[in-house]
Amino acid sequence: MTAAIPTIALVGNPNAGKSSLFNALTGARQKIANYPGVTVERKAGHASFADGRPMSLVDLPGSYSLTPASPDEAVTRDVVLGQQAGERRPDALVVVVDAANLDNHLCFALELIALGLPTVVALNMLDLAERDGLTLDPAILSRELGVPVVPTVAVRKRGLTDLLAAVDGAILSHQTQASALPASPPSDAALHQRAKAIARAATLSETPVRRWTQRVDAVLLHPVAGFLILLGLMFVMFQGVYAWSEAPIGWIEGGIAALQGAVDTALPDGFLRGLIIEGILGGVGSVIVFLPQILILFLFILLLEATGYMTRAAFLMDGIMAKVGLSGRGFIPLLSSFACAVPGIMATRAIPDAKDRLTTILIAPLMTCSARLPVYTLIIGAFIPNTNVGGSPVGLQGLVLFGLYLSGIVGALVVALVLRRTVAKGTAAGFMMEMPRYQWPRLRDVGIALWQRAWIFLRRAGTIIFVTTIALWLLLSYPKVPTASSDSQVDYSVAGRIASGLEVVVAPIGFNHDIALALIPAMAAREVAVSALATANAIDAGDDEEAMAQSLSERLQGRWSIATALAFLAWFVFAPQCISTIAITRRETNGWKWPLFMVGYLFLLAYAAAGITYWTAVAFGLG
Amino acid sequence: MNAKLDSAPIGVAVRISRIDWDAMSHDEGRRLREFGLMEGIEITPLHRGSLFSRDPLALSVGRMQVIIRARQAAMIEVAPTAS
Numbered sequence: 001m002t003a004a005i006p007t008i009a010l011v012g013n014p015n016a017g018k019s020s021l022f023n024a025l026t027g028a029r030q031k032i033a034n035y036p037g038v039t040v041e042r043k044a045g046h047a048s049f050a051d052g053r054p055m056s057l058v059d060l061p062g063s064y065s066l067t068p069a070s071p072d073e074a075v076t077r078d079v080v081l082g083q084q085a086g087e088r089r090p091d092a093l094v095v096v097v098d099a100a101n102l103d104n105h106l107c108f109a110l111e112l113i114a115l116g117l118p119t120v121v122a123l124n125m126l127d128l129a130e131r132d133g134l135t136l137d138p139a140i141l142s143r144e145l146g147v148p149v150v151p152t153v154a155v156r157k158r159g160l161t162d163l164l165a166a167v168d169g170a171i172l173s174h175q176t177q178a179s180a181l182p183a184s185p186p187s188d189a190a191l192h193q194r195a196k197a198i199a200r201a202a203t204l205s206e207t208p209v210r211r212w213t214q215r216v217d218a219v220l221l222h223p224v225a226g227f228l229i230l231l232g233l234m235f236v237m238f239q240g241v242y243a244w245s246e247a248p249i250g251w252i253e254g255g256i257a258a259l260q261g262a263v264d265t266a267l268p269d270g271f272l273r274g275l276i277i278e279g280i281l282g283g284v285g286s287v288i289v290f291l292p293q294i295l296i297l298f299l300f301i302l303l304l305e306a307t308g309y310m311t312r313a314a315f316l317m318d319g320i321m322a323k324v325g326l327s328g329r330g331f332i333p334l335l336s337s338f339a340c341a342v343p344g345i346m347a348t349r350a351i352p353d354a355k356d357r358l359t360t361i362l363i364a365p366l367m368t369c370s371a372r373l374p375v376y377t378l379i380i381g382a383f384i385p386n387t388n389v390g391g392s393p394v395g396l397q398g399l400v401l402f403g404l405y406l407s408g409i410v411g412a413l414v415v416a417l418v419l420r421r422t423v424a425k426g427t428a429a430g431f432m433m434e435m436p437r438y439q440w441p442r443l444r445d446v447g448i449a450l451w452q453r454a455w456i457f458l459r460r461a462g463t464i465i466f467v468t469t470i471a472l473w474l475l476l477s478y479p480k481v482p483t484a485s486s487d488s489q490v491d492y493s494v495a496g497r498i499a500s501g502l503e504v505v506v507a508p509i510g511f512n513h514d515i516a517l518a519l520i521p522a523m524a525a526r527e528v529a530v531s532a533l534a535t536a537n538a539i540d541a542g543d544d545e546e547a548m549a550q551s552l553s554e555r556l557q558g559r560w561s562i563a564t565a566l567a568f569l570a571w572f573v574f575a576p577q578c579i580s581t582i583a584i585t586r587r588e589t590n591g592w593k594w595p596l597f598m599v600g601y602l603f604l605l606a607y608a609a610a611g612i613t614y615w616t617a618v619a620f621g622l623g
Numbered sequence: 624m625n626a627k628l629d630s631a632p633i634g635v636a637v638r639i640s641r642i643d644w645d646a647m648s649h650d651e652g653r654r655l656r657e658f659g660l661m662e663g664i665e666i667t668p669l670h671r672g673s674l675f676s677r678d679p680l681a682l683s684v685g686r687m688q689v690i691i692r693a694r695q696a697a698m699i700e701v702a703p704t705a706s
Binding site: 064067100101103104132189214217221223224311315317319320323327430437 | 650651653654655656657658659661669670671672673674675676677678679681684685686687688689690691692694695
């Protein structure tokens with residue numbers, strides 16, 4: 001054995017419980033990066049053998065076979081064959097199979113075992129298999145496969161010590177040289193036959209599939225009822241984002257105000273105090289306030305994924321998506337895009353058809369991502385009355401938010417329809433997917449994923465948003481307005497003058513100087529629009545005690561008409577103001593052509609939508 | 624009596640008698656086999672479409688449930704099970 005830390009790769013079919021096993025083995029100490037050259041997520045972590053020797057674990061993308069059908073599956077094949085650039089061939093494989101689905105999962109397992117690397121099979125989710133009335137004998141399975149088989153229940157951390165001990169043993173006792181792909185791989189049919197025979201031999205008893213999941217599916221996949229339930233779930237999700245975040249947002253706001261107060265008394269008046277209070281705390285703080293809402297949205301999405309409902313949602317949506325030339329597969333990336341378009345666009349790699357995938361990428365930014373929430377929440381909070389609709393329990397503010405989400409979705413469907421008939425013409429997309437069983441979501445797995453999302457958001461707030469906020473504060477603060485002048489500080493500053501230039505372009509759609517000022521830094525990220533408004537507001541208030549005491553939304557109410565506010569909301573439904581999204585689109589489409597196309601068509605739509613909204617509102621007397 | 628899977632009744636187990644591998648793309652065919660859909664296998668159509676669409680089709684293969692489009696189902700011939 002070499003002195004290097006051994007690398008062990010977790011590999012298996014989708015839905016084999018691989019990620020749960022990975023989480024159970026490594027805990028929250030995970031590193032998520034990309035494989036060089038491709039945009040497939042590389043999940044790695046550390047664990048240790050019983051005697052304390054460390055090992056490094058890699059969680060490979062779920063695959064059905066060594067013949068890849070997508071970029072994800074190609075990475076899995078290349079890693080286990082030692083052909084992935086920048087990745088050592090693993091010292092051992094842990095093949096994860098779903099105990100209740102041996103017929104199918106053993107096919108891939110047989111292919112992997114034939115490679116000749118030290119291999120251990122984790123017979124995972126044994127508890128679910130037993131619940132389904134299956135009794136298996138791991139010893140028979142081990143004899144038939146010729147490698148150790150360890151029963152595991154990843155979510156209960158059962159069998160983990162045995163699994164690692166077996167891996168250790170397999171590496172130590174390994175004699176034969178690991179091979180490349182066999183020269184003449186067995187045919188699919190032969191592989192299936194063998195897998196089936198082995199599964200049958202290892203199955204001691206079997207009762208028919210439990211009926212309860214089918215009864216649940218009869219409702220949730222019902223052509224009409226199931227669809228209404230899906231709509232209802234989404235509605236609850238968006239109301240929840242609004243209603244349940246009120247208290248925690250209050251705490252964060254209180255904390256930031258306390259910090260500002262502390263800095264105010266600790267530091268003398270001057271450059272540094274202004275930078276910290278107005279620039280850093282005012283700007284970054286106004287974005288961090290939205291962490292609760294983003295976490296609630298992600299929590300919903302993660303729960304829907306963990307329970308197995310997400311694939312049902314894809315099934316229900318496939319019919320509609322097929323009508324605009326997409327497939328139900330696109331529903332999962334698009335739903336992820338409600339949290340953030342970047343992981344959403346990355347998730348499109350699971351879509352096999354190139355044109356289907358391109359269209360899904362191009363419309364992903366139309367899904368209302370969490371970065372829009374700060375903007376929507378601020379404007380809705382300031383301009384939409386906090387009342388219920390006609391005595392019902394439905395809040396008007398939540399309803400407007402739902403309407404904004406809906407506008408994005410409808411816009412996306414129309415755009416997809418047009419694109420599939422013009423620039424992304426192609427054959428009808430396919431839709432082939434395995435439907436996972438229902439499962440109780442595991443608190444630990446959801447917790448880890450939620451923490452990772454929160455960390456990404458906070459890191460963004462600490463980097464992109466931090467830097468743009470400070471840059472904006474400097475541009476807004478200088479040059480200082482002469483005391484004799486009647487101009488405000490914001491109008492007199494560098495940023496204010498640039499904004500005056502832009503104002504000429506956006507004035508026809510009802511945008512004022514405030515908005516023109518906020519739009520430029522918001523190119524970096526949409527939520528910066530809020531911190532830009534907050535920073536400009538803080539600088540303008542200056543030492544005016546009365547103005548300082550006003551909240552941002554109170555200030556906006558005094559300066560904007562309702563028509564302008566509504567136009568601003570409509571703009572953000574479409575505007576492609578996010579550098580990260582443009583960058584990921586360039587990477588995923590291998591060039592500048594499609595990201596430029598995307599930015600162009602989205603700005604056109606944004607301008608048109610804001611304009612129509614503004615002119616309509618003015619016509620109704622809201623100007 | 625053979626029928627196409629895309630018009631087979633929901634909830635009734637059938638056996639795959641023939642798959643028109645030539646009519647589908649290489650990848651489609653491979654994924655079908657990876658799902659365990661091959662000649663001689665017993666399957667049960669479970670759910671079909673939503674709202675006004677008859678696409679897609681969910682079916683059970685062994686202990687697994689998979690989703691395919693009606694277009695692919697039309698390439699799969701099924702016959703009543705022996706029992």
